[in-house]
Amino acid sequence: MPAARPPEVGARQAFFFDVDGTLLEIAATPSGVRVEEALIATIRRLHERTGGAVAFISGRNVADIDALFPGLRLPIAGQHGLERRDAAGALHHHVPQGVDWPGLKARIHTAFSDVEGLLLEDKGLSLAVHFRQQPALEGRVAETLQRLIAGTGDAVKLQPGKCVLEVKPAGRDKGTAIAEFMNEPPFSGRKPVFVGDDTTDEYGFRVVNEMGGDSVKVGEGKSAARWRLDDVQAVHDWLADILTASGR
Incomplete structure (x- = not known):
């Protein structure tokens, strides 16, 4: 400690x-x-x-x-x-290499378009999904994002934070x-x-x-x-x- x-x-x-x-x-x-x-x-x-x-x-x-x-x-x-x-x-x-980054971000936006209580923050080279207003959605957000990035191999990772999961290029x-x-x-x-x-x-x-x-x-x-x-x-x-x- x-x-x-x-x-x-x-x-x-x-x-x-x-x-x-x-x-x-x-x-x-x-x-x-x-x-x-x-x-x-x-x-x-x-x-x-x-x-x-x-x-x-x-x-x-x-x-x-x-x-x-x-x-x-x-x-x-x-x-x-x-x-x-x-x-x-x-x-x-x-910049992400070997990944359709605009396409991936679009699929993430579509996946959460009808989910209330989430805030999607597109930072350009990364995309954050904030669930501070609905902490109970953390599991659903994580499962959905893992599924959406599954085809990117090691090029993209999930970065957890305080009431947020961020999709970003690895490395x-x-x-x-x-x-x-x-x-x-x-x-x-x-x-x-x-x-x-x-x-x-x-x-x-x-x-x-x-x-x-x-x-x-x-x-x-x-x-x-x-x-x-x-x-x-x-x-x-x-x-x-x-x-x-x-x-x-």
């Missing part, structure tokens, strides 16, 4: 943050989240303090995160690493995204710190642990992370303490 609050950090860290459930409280729908100006200011100050070594690592797409955090335009890994904007602003996309996750960032400036040569709350973040925790970094789990539950923060507010308080200690 993860230990208590993360230790104090120094000047040579690289920070990676999940968004929903870590920096932002989870809402009933992805569009329902609220971003306070104080949080944007905190992230901006941390970005300045680290010489730009701060990135978002999220299941959301890059454009969605930019809209949530106007004016920041940080490095971002979106859709669990399927798209990534590096610190120089270059975009990297990992990319939050861990691979962090590893790519850590091979590039301004992240390379620094100690990685990754903060996340969901099962999708476990990939990132394991990679950061292998690099000798600090992995931080937000909330309850078994995790590979080395440290723990209780909730979103605890993350905000921890970030404020980091900036206070640095005198910025």
